[in-house]
Amino acid sequence: RAKAAGGGTFRCFEPEMEAWAQLRRSRENDLREAFARGQLSLVCQPLLNSLGGGVTAFEALLRWQHPEHGAISPAEFVPLAEETGLINPIGAWVLRTACAEAATWPDHIRVAVNLSPVQFRNRDLVDTVKQALAESGLAANRLEIEITESVLLAEEAANLAALHALRDLGVRIAMDDFGTGYSSLGYLRSFPFDKIKIDRSFVSQVGVNAHCTAIVRAATGLGASLGIVTTAEGVETASQLAALQAEGCDEVQGFLFSRPVPAEEARSLIAGTIARAA
Ligand code: C2E
Ligand code: MG
Numbered sequence: 001r002a003k004a005a006g007g008g009t010f011r012c013f014e015p016e017m018e019a020w021a022q023l024r025r026s027r028e029n030d031l032r033e034a035f036a037r038g039q040l041s042l043v044c045q046p047l048l049n050s051l052g053g054g055v056t057a058f059e060a061l062l063r064w065q066h067p068e069h070g071a072i073s074p075a076e077f078v079p080l081a082e083e084t085g086l087i088n089p090i091g092a093w094v095l096r097t098a099c100a101e102a103a104t105w106p107d108h109i110r111v112a113v114n115l116s117p118v119q120f121r122n123r124d125l126v127d128t129v130k131q132a133l134a135e136s137g138l139a140a141n142r143l144e145i146e147i148t149e150s151v152l153l154a155e156e157a158a159n160l161a162a163l164h165a166l167r168d169l170g171v172r173i174a175m176d177d178f179g180t181g182y183s184s185l186g187y188l189r190s191f192p193f194d195k196i197k198i199d200r201s202f203v204s205q206v207g208v209n210a211h212c213t214a215i216v217r218a219a220t221g222l223g224a225s226l227g228i229v230t231t232a233e234g235v236e237t238a239s240q241l242a243a244l245q246a247e248g249c250d251e252v253q254g255f256l257f258s259r260p261v262p263a264e265e266a267r268s269l270i271a272g273t274i275a276r277a278a
């Protein structure tokens with residue numbers, strides 16, 4: 001039909017596509033400016049030992065406080081940052097900031113940083129990590145990098161080499177959202193992960209849905225036999241915690257314990273834990 005109209009084949013779609021492209025450009029500019037103006041920040045969510053309850057680490061999570069639109073979720077703007085390449089400078093800032101913050105915490109507490117597959121395309125990634133560690137003085141084994149299996153799907157050889165280089169520095173590597181991809185198991189064979197984070201979609205039904213419980217049991221069993229720490233993400237209820245403890249899951253993270261909080265609050269969470277232990 002568009003063809004019969006003559007001229008531009010896709011004429012009838014043009015206004016919509018133009019509007020979409022414009023919206024995308026304005027969001028991109030917004031994000032670029034937000035980063036330049038310091039409107040991006042990090043919040044920290046604790047990971048706890050599932051039996052003792054002590055804080056073992058904090059995961060650093062990006063937040064964008066937009067002056068008009070309020071808080072924008074990383075689920076929305078990280079894909080935009082990835083498409084535009086902004087994820088590289090933003091990701092480097094996340095690494096520097098997270099390491100600097102972690103350097104103020106007690107030595108036994110780690111920091112977990114999410115890395116996008118796009119950051120692995122950057123040849124400077126390993127140097128960026130090295131620099132963040134050197135500048136902050138944080139010991140490499142206190143930094144944990146979280147990746148999803150998409151890092152290994154794309155440009156497998158180069159990305160595997162980068163992962164090995166990071167691990168050689170002493171940095172720990174965690175597989176995020178375990179169980180949601182096509183071949184989480186295959187990737188456990190190709191790289192010696194230090195941790196697997198069982199996806200919230202299984203955790204939310206653990207102890208309720210027999211299939212989810214079986215998958216969690218398989219993941220914790222696998223972790224135990226491979227010597228890999230297992231962490232359950234998105235723990236929201238006491239009965240989920242009880243089921244995870246019964247399955248031998250090592251660590252837990254979720255709203256039941258704490259929402260992601262600003263760095264100052266993270267410090268008082270640590271202080272509180274230490275006070276309770278004393
Ligand atoms: P993720 O790494 O899997 O992070 C876990 C997400 O689950 C976080 O969402 C966290 O706030 C949320 N969460 C934690 N506990 C609970 C719970 O009990 N219930 C529910 N419903 N949700 C919970 P958030 O902060 O919105 O981040 C979403 C995703 O954005 C992250 O998923 C990660 O993939 C990405 N992301 C966040 N920060 C960064 C970053 O600095 N760099 C990159 N590349 N990606 C990031
Ligand atoms: Mg994560």
Ligand code: MG
Nearest residue numbers: 176177197233
């Ligand atoms: Mg996750």
Ligand code: MG
Nearest residue numbers: 176177199200
């Ligand atoms: Mg997730």
